[in-house]
Amino acid sequence: MSTALLTDHYELTMLQAALRSGAAHRRAVFEVFARHLPGGRRYGVVAGTGRVLDELERFRFGDEEIAFLREHRVVDDDTLAFLSEYRFSGDIYGYREGEAYFPASPILIVEGTFAEAVLLETLILSIMNHDCAIASAASRMTNAAGKRPIIEMGSRRTHEQAAVATARAAYIAGFASTSNLMAGHLYGIPTAGTAAHAFTLLHDSERAAFEAQIASFGAETTLLVDTYDVAEAVRTAVELAGPRLGAVRIDSGDLAAAAQEVREQLDSLGAFDTRIVVTSDLDEYAIAALAAAPVDGYGVGTSVATGSGVPTAALVYKLVARETATGKLEAVAKRSVGKPSRGGRKEAYRLIDRSGHADTELITTSGLIPEDAIPLIRPLMIDGEVVGREPLPAARARHAEAVSLLPLEALHLGRGYAAIPTEFA
Amino acid sequence: MSTALLTDHYELTMLQAALRSGAAHRRAVFEVFARHLPGGRRYGVVAGTGRVLDELERFRFGDEEIAFLREHRVVDDDTLAFLSEYRFSGDIYGYREGEAYFPASPILIVEGTFAEAVLLETLILSIMNHDCAIASAASRMTNAAGKRPIIEMGSRRTHEQAAVATARAAYIAGFASTSNLMAGHLYGIPTAGTAAHAFTLLHDSERAAFEAQIASFGAETTLLVDTYDVAEAVRTAVELAGPRLGAVRIDSGDLAAAAQEVREQLDSLGAFDTRIVVTSDLDEYAIAALAAAPVDGYGVGTSVATGSGVPTAALVYKLVARETATGKLEAVAKRSVGKPSRGGRKEAYRLIDRSGHADTELITTSGLIPEDAIPLIRPLMIDGEVVGREPLPAARARHAEAVSLLPLEALHLGRGYAAIPTEFA
Structure with a gap:
């Protein structure tokens, strides 16, 4: 065209x-x-x-x-x-x-x-x-994140074609992957993602949703644990997936406090290698503020897709x-x-x-x-x-x-x- | 596709x-x-x-x-x-x-x-x-502009496809026209524009540039008057185009003061019907602040294409x-x-x-x-x-x-x- x-x-x-x-x-x-x-x-x-x-x-x-x-x-x-x-x-x-x-x-x-x-x-x-x-905004975020990987997931916050270019620019600036499939197709950028709250709400219980996801993607998947009660969700997640559970994602609340609690809970359940991914309106300042929290990766959406101001x-x-x-x-x-x-x-x-x-x-x-x-x-x-x-x-x-x-x-x-x-x- | x-x-x-x-x-x-x-x-x-x-x-x-x-x-x-x-x-x-x-x-x-x-x-x-x-930002601008028309000209400040959608959304919210040709082609939105500073700089003098533009588009065109000295440019513009000159555009400086001076100058030269169009980082606040200035139209770029914050x-x-x-x-x-x-x-x-x-x-x-x-x-x-x-x-x-x-x-x-x-x- x-x-x-x-x-x-x-x-x-x-x-x-x-x-x-x-x-x-x-x-x-x-x-x-x-x-x-x-x-x-x-x-x-x-x-x-x-x-x-x-x-x-x-x-x-x-x-x-x-x-x-x-x-x-x-x-x-x-x-x-x-x-x-x-x-x-x-x-x-x-x-x-x-x-x-x-x-x-x-x-x-x-x-x-x-x-x-x-x-x-x-x-x-x-x-x-x-x-x-x-790229200029994304670079500040990767600096703040240090060695922890960041997933670019801002597609829904920007024009549908700008979303593809956003994934590309963020990848240049050090983001690890993107949620955007077209960016994977056009530019070979690794794509990532597992499930949203809608998937949990669709099922008759959080347990049923987790079972379905694990049945389809194995214990290595990332389960979203904040649809209802985080502690209950983490308990269910490890019960169903075992200590090989890949990761849990927290998408609301005070992320530093939540990550600390979830890390302790995961460790107490023997899930020492289960990673914690946090999302929810993160920008470079929020990422920097989480440097001391037991977080293994970030998902960034709105702020990267809009150049963080x-x-x-x-x-x-x-x-x-x-x-x-x-x-x-x-x-x-x-x-x-x-x-x-x-x-x-x-x-x-x-x-x-x-x-x-x-x-x-x-x-x-x-x-x-x-x-x-x-x-x-x-x-x-x-x-x-x-x-x-x-x-x-x-x-x-x-x-x-x-x-x-x-x-x-x-x-x-x-x-x-x-x-x-x-x-x- | x-x-x-x-x-x-x-x-x-x-x-x-x-x-x-x-x-x-x-x-x-x-x-x-x-x-x-x-x-x-x-x-x-x-x-x-x-x-x-x-x-x-x-x-x-x-x-x-x-x-x-x-x-x-x-x-x-x-x-x-x-x-x-x-x-x-x-x-x-x-x-x-x-x-x-x-x-x-x-x-x-x-x-x-x-x-x-x-x-x-x-x-x-x-x-x-x-x-x-x-559209939400554009609506504030058309409210502030009242009956004065606004040209959407933010294409260069946003992703190339987002630019087309920007023109469409701004038009819904009452903008009169757009600089974006694709928006004209896809959506039938009126397109507008005449010349940038580069056109004046290209020629051996501002006079030569104005002569070229008038020769091609007639006296009804809009001449950009702030490449060198505004008063000198307005004098040259009316001398060449006569009182039928369509409009002058001011793209820098204190727009309210500049518009006032240019209006007085145009009137003194008999160019009572020559319109004044102002551009240069306008947003809804700047438009509102120009309500009492003798301005006939606005061009808005960055702020509309980025949702004005x-x-x-x-x-x-x-x-x-x-x-x-x-x-x-x-x-x-x-x-x-x-x-x-x-x-x-x-x-x-x-x-x-x-x-x-x-x-x-x-x-x-x-x-x-x-x-x-x-x-x-x-x-x-x-x-x-x-x-x-x-x-x-x-x-x-x-x-x-x-x-x-x-x-x-x-x-x-x-x-x-x-x-x-x-x-x-």
């Missing part, structure tokens, strides 16, 4: 006017960056780049799309002729998925003619504003350079009040201090390559062909490494400034 | 265990409701129902979906056999789109066997949690009744701490007081129909066939009427309690 109409009306009217003025064919450089990290976050996490590459391959104006644009007189016939032949033939560079970013980091750079690059603004920003917001990453797509009438590439930037932009095609490096930690995000237009620096910008698409596709586990590993290189302050959950300063050279 | 995998893993494992226990074939009633209105909102707005009906028609486990589930051993062969034949054959009732709702309002009721109804939980909640959150509607899908072993339909409800639920299949009515305003949301399991009450629940799907589809303008008109019936307190933007109480009979 074509992605071409996932685009703002004005991208096409700009194209029409620029085709008329002749400026449409000027070479242009657009950059995706965040002026600030919303929510007082210490770092952002790049995600969505792989989806951008996938969706650009389907960014074509076919008969159906052209017919709509013609019928609604969105643009004129010359512009429709251009669109029907449209195929992005330029270059895209950017930070790779899983990498950390900071204010002004040029996480995606699109180079082509103005005509071909301006059309991609909406789709690229939609994908990256969503996926970076999710920051549902969009405040990324913008700005023209930073374009060809002049004389054929020279010239830096440009608007001067709108309160919306700082810097012209010129950037390179970006992360400078590492003697302790091995990142200490500066260096953004440069000089062309000079600093020493002891990690180059952050890699080719993703050259002459319209994808060159930067990579498997999801690579992005996940990069995230883990990128976070490990940040100064410890980056892991503080409170509001503050970026963990390292951005400098311009 | 099948929507069947837009589903949580545990819906399928519950199905497997219930098929094994035999309980899967019990009749069941699930209800979608909100325990509270998040964000201290006074009312919610129903949206997404039409999308639910569309997507349920594509909720089929085809060869591709079955192959994925088999390969990953999500469920056993008996369950796969059930799924490959699956087609929802039950009934769905609910509030119609555009209607207001309150805590506990049963905005969607799904009746069928447990097996066929439980599978729909994730998809239904994804759609309705998203769309209701957007409430990106998900806190709707749940709960089993409220199911068949017993003896074939009787019995009310059920979990007793989990802090998560109140009421068993039994509900009816809902809005009671109207003598002044003609709504004063109570009445939820009843009695079967009695109160006097002077608006029945809220209508059939949407009967025996698996859609019976409740309606054109989008009908939902939009219903929203306007539903809001007009609410007590005035419902329009307060501050945090508070629901505008009318929910009573149970």
